Amino acid sequence: MPHHLIRKLDHSAGLSASDRELLRCLVRDVVWFRADQDILDEGATLRQVSVILDGWACCYKQIEDGRRQIIAYLIPGDMCNTPLVFPSVNNYSVRALASVRIARIDGQDILSAMERSPSIARAFWLDMLTTAAIQREWTANIGLRTARERIAHLLCEIVLRMRAVGLAEQGNCVLPLTQEDLGETVGLSTVHVNRTLQDLRASGLITWKRQKLTIPDFAALRNVAHFDSSYLYRAGMIADANRAPAGQHLAIEIASSRVLG
Amino acid sequence: MPHHLIRKLDHSAGLSASDRELLRCLVRDVVWFRADQDILDEGATLRQVSVILDGWACCYKQIEDGRRQIIAYLIPGDMCNTPLVFPSVNNYSVRALASVRIARIDGQDILSAMERSPSIARAFWLDMLTTAAIQREWTANIGLRTARERIAHLLCEIVLRMRAVGLAEQGNCVLPLTQEDLGETVGLSTVHVNRTLQDLRASGLITWKRQKLTIPDFAALRNVAHFDSSYLYRAGMIADANRAPAGQHLAIEIASSRVLG
DNA sequence: CGCACTATTGAGCACTCTCAAATATTGTGG
DNA sequence: CCACAATATTTGAGAGTGCTCAATAGTGCG
Numbered sequence: 001m002p003h004h005l006i007r008k009l010d011h012s013a014g015l016s017a018s019d020r021e022l023l024r025c026l027v028r029d030v031v032w033f034r035a036d037q038d039i040l041d042e043g044a045t046l047r048q049v050s051v052i053l054d055g056w057a058c059c060y061k062q063i064e065d066g067r068r069q070i071i072a073y074l075i076p077g078d079m080c081n082t083p084l085v086f087p088s089v090n091n092y093s094v095r096a097l098a099s100v101r102i103a104r105i106d107g108q109d110i111l112s113a114m115e116r117s118p119s120i121a122r123a124f125w126l127d128m129l130t131t132a133a134i135q136r137e138w139t140a141n142i143g144l145r146t147a148r149e150r151i152a153h154l155l156c157e158i159v160l161r162m163r164a165v166g167l168a169e170q171g172n173c174v175l176p177l178t179q180e181d182l183g184e185t186v187g188l189s190t191v192h193v194n195r196t197l198q199d200l201r202a203s204g205l206i207t208w209k210r211q212k213l214t215i216p217d218f219a220a221l222r223n224v225a226h227f228d229s230s231y232l233y234r235a236g237m238i239a240d241a242n243r244a245p246a247g248q249h250l251a252i253e254i255a256s257s258r259v260l261g
Numbered sequence: 262m263p264h265h266l267i268r269k270l271d272h273s274a275g276l277s278a279s280d281r282e283l284l285r286c287l288v289r290d291v292v293w294f295r296a297d298q299d300i301l302d303e304g305a306t307l308r309q310v311s312v313i314l315d316g317w318a319c320c321y322k323q324i325e326d327g328r329r330q331i332i333a334y335l336i337p338g339d340m341c342n343t344p345l346v347f348p349s350v351n352n353y354s355v356r357a358l359a360s361v362r363i364a365r366i367d368g369q370d371i372l373s374a375m376e377r378s379p380s381i382a383r384a385f386w387l388d389m390l391t392t393a394a395i396q397r398e399w400t401a402n403i404g405l406r407t408a409r410e411r412i413a414h415l416l417c418e419i420v421l422r423m424r425a426v427g428l429a430e431q432g433n434c435v436l437p438l439t440q441e442d443l444g445e446t447v448g449l450s451t452v453h454v455n456r457t458l459q460d461l462r463a464s465g466l467i468t469w470k471r472q473k474l475t476i477p478d479f480a481a482l483r484n485v486a487h488f489d490s491s492y493l494y495r496a497g498m499i500a501d502a503n504r505a506p507a508g509q510h511l512a513i514e515i516a517s518s519r520v521l522g
Numbered sequence: 523c524g525c526a527c528t529a530t531t532g533a534g535c536a537c538t539c540t541c542a543a544a545t546a547t548t549g550t551g552g
Numbered sequence: 553c554c555a556c557a558a559t560a561t562t563t564g565a566g567a568g569t570g571c572t573c574a575a576t577a578g579t580g581c582g
Contacts, residue, residue, distance in 0.1 A: 043491075061401045063487045069401040082393070084386045091394055091492045125345045128389070132343070133352055135396045140322045140330040142403045143448035147570070178528060187404035192570050194530060210579090226324045230304075231352045408538075439560060450539055455562060471547090 002027060002051045002103045004077030004165045011164070012130070012233075013123035022113055023120065027103045033057075033096040035176075040080055040094040047087045048104045050080035055100030056176050059092045060184070070185040072135065073097075073158065077165045082131075083110045083124055098176035133231040142187045145226070147196045150186040152225035155206060159215055160229055171215040175208060200224075263288060263312045263364045265338030265426045272425070273391070273494075274384035283374055284381065288364045294318075294357040296437075301341055301355040308348045309365045311341040316361030317437050320353045321445070331446040333396065334358075334419065338426045343392075344371045344385055359437035394492040403448045406487070408457045411447040413486035416467060420476055421490055432476040436469060461485075 006023050009015060015023070030053065033039055039050060039057055052074050059072040059080070071092060074080060080094045086107030114121035134157070141153050158175065162168035177185075183193040200206045205221045207214040215221050222229075267284050270276060276284075291314065294300055300311060300318055313335050320333040320341070332353060335341060341355045347368030375382035395418070402414050419436065423429035444454040461467045466482045468475040476482050483490075 043495075059397075061397070063405070065487075067405045069405040071397045071400045071404075082390060085383065085390060088390070089495050091495055092397060122346065128393075129343060129346060129349070132393055132396065135393065135400060136320075136322070136332045136353060139332050139396060139400045139403065142400065143332075143446075144324070144328045144330040179530095180528080185404075189571055190528095191530085191572080195570090198530085226326075234304075234350050234352055440562095441560080451560095452540080452562085453538055456538095459562085 002053060002077070002105070004053070005051050005079070008077045008165060009120070009123035009127060012126045013119055015119050015123060016117075019117050019119050019123075022117065026105045026109045026113060027051075028106055028109075029104050031102045031104060033100045033102065035096050035098050037096050038093055039096055039100065039102065040090060042091060042093045043089060045087045045089055046081055047107050049083045049107060049110055050094070051103045051105060052076050052078050052080070053101040053103050056097040056174075057094050057100050058097055058181070058185075059094050061092050068184050069187070070181060071138070072131075073185075075158075075161060075165065076167060079127075082128060083107065084128070086111070097181065130232065133234075137231050147186075147188050147192055148199060149225050150188070151182065151193065151196050152200065152205065152221050153227050154182070154186055155213065155215065156218070156222055156225050156227040156229070157232065159213070159218070160232055164232070171218055173213055174211055175213040176211050263314060263338070263366070265314070266312050266340070269338045269426060270381070270384035270388060273387045274380055276380050276384060277378075280378050280380050280384075283378065287366045287370045287374060288312075289367055289370075290365050292363045292365060294361045294363065296357055296359050298357050299354055300357055300361065300363065301351060303352060303354045304350060306348050306350055307342055308368050310344045310368060310371055311355070312364045312366060313337050313339050313341070314362040314364050317358040318355050318361050319358055319442070319446075320355050322353050329445050330448070331442060332399070333392075334446075336419075336422060336426065337428060340388075343389060344368065345389070347372070358442065391493065394495075398492050408447075408449050408453055409460060410486050411449070412443065412454065412457050413461065413466065413482050414488050415443070415447055416474065416476065417479070417483055417486050417488040417490070418493065420474070420479070421493055425493070432479055434474055435472050436474040437472050 002023065006015070006020050009023070010020065028048070033055075040046070042061070054076055057074040057078075057080065058070045059074065060068055060070045062068045074094065080102075081088065081090055083105075088107075110124070114124060137157070141150055145153060155175075159168050159171060159173055162173040167173055179193045179197065180190045182188075182197075183190045186193075188196070197206075197208065200221075201208070203224075204216065205224060207216070221227070263284065267276070267281050270284070271281065289309070294316075301307070303322070315337055318335040318341065319331045320335065321329055321331045323329045335355065341363075342349065342351055344366075349368075371385070375385060398418070402411055406414060416436075420429050420432060420434055423434040428434055440454045440458065441451045443449075443458075444451045447454075449457070458467075458469065461482075462469070464485075465477065466485060468477070482488070
């Protein structure tokens with residue numbers, strides 16, 4: 001059932017047919033959320049992992065005066081919390097950005113699966129490394145780039161991640177965000193996000209209408225953003241090098257640059 | 262030998278005497294670095310974990326035009342890379358901020374230790390969760406706080422982390438950073454960092470001279486920063502609740518507020 | 523068809539930046 | 553131990569990126 005997650009894990013770590021079957025059987029139940037509903041609350045005690053099946057969600061933090069920071073986007077195949085220690089407590093909340101379907105997997109079941117299959121363990125670990133790498137990249141993105149670069153960088157990342165789970169073709173993908181969301185993600189006001197987007201549109205770098213994002217020339221946007229995609233793939237590069245003729249991330253990058261620009 | 266690391270792991274997960282002994286025996290060799298030397302280079306293939314024994318280091322990223330972002334500080338007991346998958350490739354560099362002594366541990370040895378002792382595995386996992394929580398907090402810090410709040414928040418975190426490894430007393434600790442480093446950490450120019458520090462000093466919130474930081478009234482600084490320390494401890498809260506009468510992080514927080522302000 | 527939410531525009535302000543120079547501080551060689 | 557060099561901090565001034573407030577236009581949903 002958690003189709004995108006299995007695909008992602010298989011992609012980076014290589015899973016056997018029985019591994020994939022094992023993962024498919026873990027799903028306890030499937031839950032729906034509408035846009036703006038909270039999926040996980042900060043401070044709650046978790047004994048399960050929530051996996052996004054369809055739709056978008058975000059992880060966010062809030063301080064007393066209402067200011068909010070989105071610290072991650074979750075797209076199909078992403079997990080809302082870390083599958084490593086149970087029970088656990090998150091120090092962030094997760095909210096649906098569009099209507100979302102979620103699979104719940106018992107934490108202990110994941111740990112058992114990881115014990116039974118080293119490939120599965122490795123796959124989850126690599127996924128965690130990538131998640132951490134993305135978080136570091138976001139810190140750097142907000143800290144050192146200008147408004148234009150920040151937004152460009154975020155959009156580059158989103159398209160590649162959507163591609164990786166088969167949800168973006170030719171630099172097109174859905175982007176169910178408001179400009180306010182974007183602002184809370186990259187540390188800019190809504191008004192400034194709006195003006196920056198107009199700037200990017202005027203430069204012919206993006207199209208974004210009715211929740212549909214198009215990047216006509218990926219290389220151009222990448223240059224604006226100083227975007228280096230390796231953080232999305234490299235955690236698993238060595239692993240792939242050992243198992244495949246060439247690093248798989250290279251194939252992805254080459255495919256990206258061929259298809260996207 | 263990795264005394265601070267063992268202390269930290271024991272603190273959050275609880276290790277037996279034999280666990281601690283096992284960890285002590287893992288150290289392969291010890292290396293020195295002077296300030297400004299690079300300890301790990303972005304893109305290098307790693308088969309070992311580097312643990313800070315003494316001194317400070319930082320993880321950073323750089324883009325072509327020279328702009329640099331510090332994405333983490335490493336203090337005694339911290340690891341320069343993740344002990345989960347080997348060989349691995351980091352997408353950040355690590356540099357010594359002061360003279361640093363580093364223990365090198367073979368990645369496979371750590372994995373073996375984790376296999377042999379569930380407590381050790383759990384301890385490393387909790388440490389990873391905390392590291393990830395800190396990274397998220399940094400993203401939020403840069404994204405939603407003003408200059409004054411950002412710096413105050415960072416200093417709050419540093420003092421508590423130093424306390425946790427026994428290197429801060431009464432709100433005092435060494436802070437071997439330049440104002441330029443600070444700026445590259447929180448996304449501000451050096452000049453503005455300087456003025457913001459003067460502001461904090463004038464408000465009586467901090468003293469910082471000759472690499473020695475003093476926070477006379479921790480609660481006051483915490484309020485300025487909207488600082489909530491739970492992210493530093495809560496990953497292990499449940500674990501502690503199961504093993505100790507009360508959540509250990511609570512004791513730490515109470516101790517902090519008593520001692521620090 | 524109208525309400526609510528989202529996007530856009532305008533105008534003025536301010537937080538933060540850059541450039542440039544002066545002053546401390548730290549480290550080093552004589 | 554002092555003098556000098558190098559590094560770090562501080563100050564001034566002007567500019568700019570990005571913010572706030574406020575109002576207008578679209579868009580989507582019931």
